[in-house]
Each structure stands twice: as C-alpha cells, then as structure tokens.
C-alpha cells in the first residue's frame with residue numbers, strides 16, 4: 245500500500261498561517277485522530293488539534309475524498325499557525341503515526357500516476373510555482389489548463405486517422421491504390437507538418453519566456469558596459485573603474501522588463517591580451533554573445549573605432565556612450581560607417597544615465613514583439629522542443645518514402661505518435677519521470 249505523505253504546502257519559515265498537506269490511504273484517520281471528527285469533504289472546519297491529551301494548535305482543516313482531490317487520493321489540509329514549534333510538533337506526530345515526509349514533486353507525481361494530470365500539466369504546476377513574470381504566469385496557467393495537452397492530443401488524433409488510411413491502403417496492390425485517398429493522406433501529413441513547424445518556432449519563444457530572454461552587453465574595455473549594466477538594473481552590482489579590463493567574469497542578473505523576465509550579462513571588454521585571466525574572461529564574453537537572444541554593444545564615442553571593431557550583426561543594439569566627451573560629428577561618422585547594418589542606435593552619458601530610459605523602453609518593445617505568441621500556449625521546455633523536432637523528422641521521412649513503401653510510411657507515423665505519448669508522459673521511462681518531478685519543490 246502507498247505511504248501516506250505530508251509536507252508543508254506553503255513557504256518555509258515563520259508565517260501567520262502555514263498549510264500542511266497530507267495525502268494517502270491514512271489521511272482521514274490522521275484527521276479524525278487529531279481533530280476528533282472528520283469534516284465534510286471540501287468544507288473548511290475549525291477546531292482543536294489534540295494528540296494524547298495535549299492541545300497542539302487551533303486550526304482550519306479541510307479534507308478531500310479521493311479521487312476528487314489534487315493527488316486523486318484521500319487528502320487533507322491543516323491550516324495552522326505558522327511557527328517552527330507547531331510545525332515540529334505536527335511533523336513529529338505524523339512520523340509517530342507512520343506517515344512519511346513527501347519527496348520533491350511527490351504530490352504532483354501521485355496526481356500524474358492517478359491520471360489527474362498529464363505530464364504537460366504537471367510541468368505547468370512547477371512553472372506556475374516558479375513564475376516571476378506576468379508572461380510566465382499566463383503561460384504556465386494556460387498549460388495547466390490543458391492547452392498543450394489538447395494541442396498534442398489533436399495532433400495525435402490526426403496521426404491516428406492518417407495511420408488508419410495508410411493501413412487501409414497497404415492492402416491494395418500498387419497500381420490499384422485509390423489516388424484520391426493517397427493524395428489526401430499526403431496532404432494531411434503536409435498540413436500537420438506545417439503546424440508542427442510553427443509550434444517548433446514558437447517553442448523557442450516559449451523557452452525564452454520561461455527561462456528568461458538573454459541580453460548580453462559587449463564591447464571594448466572601458467566603453468561603459470558595466471555602467472550600462474548597473475544603470476539598467478538600478479544597482480551597483482558590477483564594479484566600474486577607469487581601469488580598462490575591470491570586468492573579468494561574466495556577471496549575470498535577472499531583470500524584469502514589462503511583463504517579461506530577462507537575464508542580463510555584463511562581460512569583459514574585448515581586446516587582444518596576454519593576460520591569462522583576462523583572455524579567459526574574453527572567451528566567456530564571446531560565448532555569451534553568441535548564445536544571447538539580443539546583443540547590446542557599447543562604444544566609447546569619444547574614441548576612434550579600431551579597425552577590427554565592431555563585430556556587430558544586424559538586429560544588435562549599439563550604444564554610443566560618453567556623449568558628454570564626444571562631438572555629434574564623430575558620432576555621425578560612426579553611424580555612417582555602420583549604416584548598412586540594421587542596428588538600433590542609442591546615445592548615452594552613463595555617468596548621468598542620460599539616454600538610459602530610451603534603451604529601457606526599446607527593450608520593452610523589443611521583448612513584446614519578440615515574445616508575443618501566435619499560437620498559445622507554446623511548448624516551453626527543451627524536452628518538448630526535442631520531441632517535436634523528432635516527430636517532425638518522422639513526418640519528413642514518411643513524406644520522403646510516400647506510398648512507394650506504405651509499410652515503412654506507417655512505421656514512421658507510429659513513431660511520430662509515440663513521440664506525443666512521451667510528451668504526455670504515457671510511455672516515458674521512470675528515469676525521465678524522476679528527472680522531471682525531482683525538479684519540483686517539496687509540497688508540490
């Protein structure tokens with residue numbers, strides 16, 4: 245028989261009220277033992293929790309009868325005063341009663357095993373708990389609501405129909421295959437493949453929303469990169485000095501921009517150097533630049549641009565900094581030199597933060613455009629992206645083979661279908677499930 249498990253469902257630490265959740269076959273016995281009665285399911289009931297004649301706390305108690313509960317098992321919630329002492333005493337009693345403290349993600353895992361959630365929804369719970377930005381919250385909620393599940397089921401159903409048609413056609417000798425039906429099958433695969441292609445593109449945005457849009461600040465030493473980093477974050481997290489080569493490691497900080505979460509990176513100034521430490525910092529800076537979703541180049545506009553600079557690409561931002569020390573003519577010359585690249589150019593004086601608000605509002609517009617989703621919800625995790633890509637490849641193969649060898653085509657369609665099974669968690673091996681649920685927090 246399954247263990248009855250318990251865990252704090254609310255945040256750790258001292259609080260006005262803390263919620264302890266228990267789930268499993270003995271949940272109701274525990275409530276009856278402590279409260280002296282079993283409240284009507286789904287109704288809050290206030291009373292004294294006592295154990296062996298000792299009053300533990302006064303609490304609000306709710307019970308949920310399985311399968312009409314989060315985990316699908318009998319569940320109970322104790323809303324107690326959130327002190328260390330109350331918690332310690334209750335945990336001790338639960339242990340005495342033979343309950344076990346839940347592992348990370350164990351409540352959600354039980355919900356999944358009892359078919360209360362599929363894997364996409366379980367993942368959405370973890371995301372919702374972790375959500376910091378408005379976009380992350382919306383995305384997780386849509387997914388929890390079954391947005392991805394419904395989409396995947398629809399595609400899975402389409403594949404099933406396609407497979408049934410192919411199997412019907414397998415029985416025809418080549419020359420007798422009804423062409424209209426064969427054409428329809430091919431047309432259906434092409435349509436599905438294009439929808440999938442769109443989902444794969446969107447899943448990149450989904451990941452940027454979930455993990456944070458990565459913005460790298462790059463440029464030569466002393467251009468003012470760390471000054472910009474600090475100005476955007478309104479902190480002094482990065483060291484700013486007149487010494488070229490001050491920043492060595494990549495400094496990363498989360499930043500909220502409108503409804504979105506982003507990660508911003510300050511990096512070492514790019515130059516030729518014999519210094520071992522600095523050159524490692526520069527290597528890391530370049531890597532960040534390549535991986536970034538957006539690059540912001542900072543230039544000291546009072547200095548002439550060296551010939552090997554900048555390595556800007558279309559779509560990058562260019563900050564002409566130190567306008568207090570440069571002339572408009574020089575800045576215009578730089579702009580002319582770079583005019584064939586489509587860059588967004590800004591002028592700043594970072595000692596007074598002049599021009600920073602323009603950069604900030606451009607970033608907000610940029611994220612709103614880059615991350616607006618056409619088909620909501622988007623797949624947000626690498627796991628989804630990889631599976632969708634595999635499914636797409638199976639369809640590609642099926643189209644390549646066509647009705648030359650319908651048996652092989654059917655096999656590819658079956659493979660695509662099993663990709664969706666894995667996405668809802670129907671066929672995934674234990675290991676994958678362990679991996680996914682262990683990343684949850686305890687009490688979820």
Ligand SMILES: Nc1nc2c(ncn2[C@@H]2O[C@H](COP(=O)(O)OP(=O)(O)OP(=O)(O)O)[C@@H](O)[C@H]2O)c(=O)[nH]1
Pocket residue numbers: 463464465466467468469470471472483484485486487488489490491492511512513514565566567568569592593594595596
């Ligand atoms: N006059 C003037 N000085 C600035 C401006 N922005 C930054 N500085 C100064 O330029 C120097 C270098 O600034 P940092 O922000 O450390 O430059 P960095 O690009 O991070 O430099 P490294 O980390 O060494 O590559 C500091 O002394 C800043 O105070 C500006 O707009 N005008």
Ligand SMILES: [K+]
Pocket residue numbers: 465466484485486487488489490491
């Ligand atoms: K510096």
Ligand SMILES: [Mg+2]
Pocket residue numbers: 469470471482483484490491510511513
């Ligand atoms: Mg710096």
